[in-house]
Amino acid sequence: MTEQNNRLYQDSELEVRLVEWLPHQRWFAAKGHAITGVRVVLRQPLAEEPGFGADHLLVTVIFESTPEQIYQVPLGYRSHLPDELAPATIAAPDETAGHSVFVYDGLRDQEIIGLYAQSLARGGTRGPIDLHTVPGTQIEPGMRGRALSAEQSNTSVVLGEQLLLKMFRRVTLGINPDVELHLALAEVGCRSVAPIRAWIEADVDGVRTTLAMVQDFAANSADGWSMALGSVRDLLIEGDLRADEVGTDFAGEAHRMGAAVAEVHADLAAGLGVSERPAADLAAGMVGRLEAAVAEVDELAAFVPDVRALFEEVAAIGPVAVQRIHGDLHLGQVLRTPERWLLIDFEGEPAKSLAERRLPDTTLRDVAGMLRSFDYAAHHSVREREPDGVATQREFRAGEWAQRNSAAFCDGYAATSGSDPRDIGVLLRAYEVDKAVYEVVYEARNRPTWLRLPLNAIRRLIQP
Ligand SMILES: Nc1ncnc2c1ncn2[C@@H]1O[C@H](COP(=O)(O)OP(=O)(O)O)[C@@H](O)[C@H]1O
Numbered sequence: 001m002t003e004q005n006n007r008l009y010q011d012s013e014l015e016v017r018l019v020e021w022l023p024h025q026r027w028f029a030a031k032g033h034a035i036t037g038v039r040v041v042l043r044q045p046l047a048e049e050p051g052f053g054a055d056h057l058l059v060t061v062i063f064e065s066t067p068e069q070i071y072q073v074p075l076g077y078r079s080h081l082p083d084e085l086a087p088a089t090i091a092a093p094d095e096t097a098g099h100s101v102f103v104y105d106g107l108r109d110q111e112i113i114g115l116y117a118q119s120l121a122r123g124g125t126r127g128p129i130d131l132h133t134v135p136g137t138q139i140e141p142g143m144r145g146r147a148l149s150a151e152q153s154n155t156s157v158v159l160g161e162q163l164l165l166k167m168f169r170r171v172t173l174g175i176n177p178d179v180e181l182h183l184a185l186a187e188v189g190c191r192s193v194a195p196i197r198a199w200i201e202a203d204v205d206g207v208r209t210t211l212a213m214v215q216d217f218a219a220n221s222a223d224g225w226s227m228a229l230g231s232v233r234d235l236l237i238e239g240d241l242r243a244d245e246v247g248t249d250f251a252g253e254a255h256r257m258g259a260a261v262a263e264v265h266a267d268l269a270a271g272l273g274v275s276e277r278p279a280a281d282l283a284a285g286m287v288g289r290l291e292a293a294v295a296e297v298d299e300l301a302a303f304v305p306d307v308r309a310l311f312e313e314v315a316a317i318g319p320v321a322v323q324r325i326h327g328d329l330h331l332g333q334v335l336r337t338p339e340r341w342l343l344i345d346f347e348g349e350p351a352k353s354l355a356e357r358r359l360p361d362t363t364l365r366d367v368a369g370m371l372r373s374f375d376y377a378a379h380h381s382v383r384e385r386e387p388d389g390v391a392t393q394r395e396f397r398a399g400e401w402a403q404r405n406s407a408a409f410c411d412g413y414a415a416t417s418g419s420d421p422r423d424i425g426v427l428l429r430a431y432e433v434d435k436a437v438y439e440v441v442y443e444a445r446n447r448p449t450w451l452r453l454p455l456n457a458i459r460r461l462i463q464p
């Protein structure tokens with residue numbers, strides 16, 4: 001392939017192919033919205049060799065009925081596509097249009113991942129793209145990469161089994177909180193996150209915007225969701241033992257996890273400060289999200305009066321301490337290394353705007369996120385075995401498991417922070433309901449068969 005072959009794919013031709021390809025990607029956030037067009041906003045060549053090429057590509061996606069979104073799609077071009085890259089194909093060769101190469105998702109290709117690793121080791125700029133390294137970090141050249149198999153909101157690749165490069169797929173104009181908060185936590189020496197080592201940014205539509213982040217790869221770690229599911233699975237085999245009688249009891253881990261979350265909160269407060277906000281502001285946000293959610297998911301309507309009453313109680317609390325927090329904490333966002341729990345993915349809830357995600361909030365939002373996750377782990381496992389809505393012994397045991405681990409998590413949090421999250425019970429419960437309302441929308445959009453989980457939780461939470 002000559003240099004010309006790459007460039008023979010005009011932006012307009014790529015745009016047409018991406019209209020077809022994007023909606024099928026796990027990380028595409030606007031599923032179900034009709035695309036009216038795709039526009040290339042940044043295309044930076046990374047490699048041009050005979051038979052092989054790569055471009056860094058950002059595109060704006062335009063929709064019929066929702067605001068446009070920007071996505072990052074590193075592209076590969078090959079005249080011969082190895083079998084393992086076939087699922088990543090975006091366009092096959094089309095001789096009639098003058099194209100003799102395949103176009104494919106470059107982040108599935110080890111050689112292209114290697115190009116990014118090489119650029120990170122060199123630092124500096126590639127056209128409009130800036131590669132920054134945290135002072136004191138040396139990224140060694142020549143690291144090989146492999147994509148993580150888990151399907152996520154973004155695409156993460158392991159470099160040399162030492163570093164994790166996370167390429168944000170949906171790009172929000174501005175500095176991504178994942179980079180912002182990891183840098184702040186590095187300044188204060190936080191032990192409960194994987195240290196940030198580098199990040200990539202560019203001016204997009206005139207705004208300095210984060211494209212990717214590099215942090216230490218926690219080898220030999222397990223995520224909290226898988227560990228919790230393992231514990232619940234063992235509990236439900238019989239259904240006649242209590243959670244504390246099962247060998248894989250999770251309460252010790254939940255306690256240590258609570259301590260790690262408290263440590264991160266203290267470090268975020270030390271690095272970025274604490275202020276005050278009237279609880280009425282927080283309650284107004286909750287009511288606004290409830291109204292938007294009810295307009296989208298009918299099943300919520302029956303709960304509105306009780307949920308509103310709870311949020312009104314919050315409005316009466318007075319001023320509360322707020323600070324930067326994780327913002328989307330759940331069991332999938334914590335990793336157990338052989339030494340400790342680490343918190344990952346500080347991007348905040350994907351559905352919120354960047355401005356909303358950066359607003360200081362009370363630390364109870366993160367605590368509530370994790371309590372919701374214990375509830376998910378417990379009841380998801382029962383649902384896989386038994387019909388929804390049937391009161392069974394397993395359902396009862398799962399409820400006990402969630403309560404036991406929620407209590408252990410709060411105990412661990414209180415022991416480290418000196419402040420028990422259950423002290424302002426109304427506020428904690430309101431955050432749990434607010435999160436469950438968010439989850440109802442998330443599940444309706446992404447996993448409709450899971451919708452009963454947050455709906456059942458709202459029922460339980462408003463009738464304690
Ligand atoms: N520092 C890390 N070390 C090891 N594995 C990690 C690390 N960060 C993330 N992971 C793994 O990658 C997955 C996706 O990471 P995450 O930051 O949650 O990405 P996304 O934004 O795509 O959801 C996690 O579930 C975890 O298994």
Ligand SMILES: O=P(O)(O)O[C@H]1O[C@H](CO)[C@@H](O[C@H]2O[C@H](CO)[C@@H](O)[C@H](O)[C@H]2O)[C@H](O)[C@H]1O
Nearest residue numbers: 153225328330331332349350372373376439442
């Ligand atoms: O990890 P993401 O930032 O993509 O978070 C989104 O997806 C999560 C699901 O993968 C979703 O979490 C919900 O489901 C989890 C189980 O799969 C459960 O542990 C969480 O408690 C529950 O909220 C998350 O809400 C969403 O933002």
